[in-house]
Amino acid sequence: MRGRVAGPAVRVWHCMMSRLLHCAARYASLHAAEWVVGQVLQESLACLAQRYLLLCPSAQVGAGRG
Numbered sequence: 001m002r003g004r005v006a007g008p009a010v011r012v013w014h015c016m017m018s019r020l021l022h023c024a025a026r027y028a029s030l031h032a033a034e035w036v037v038g039q040v041l042q043e044s045l046a047c048l049a050q051r052y053l054l055l056c057p058s059a060q061v062g063a064g065r066g
């Protein structure tokens with residue numbers, strides 16, 4: 001992946017996550033900030049995994065192995 005430029009969606013997501021982390025750390029308790037960022041990361045991962053599996057169904061875990 002070295003030398004590759006992230007797509008616009010990934011760059012926007014990264015910018016949003018950086019801003020969320022900054023705001024959460026500034027305006028919420030440490031516990032609340034960790035929880036909020038963790039929830040957003042968990043939802044992001046779920047969305048990305050679902051989208052990847054829809055785009056590339058043959059890459060599903062265990063597919064084609066026997």
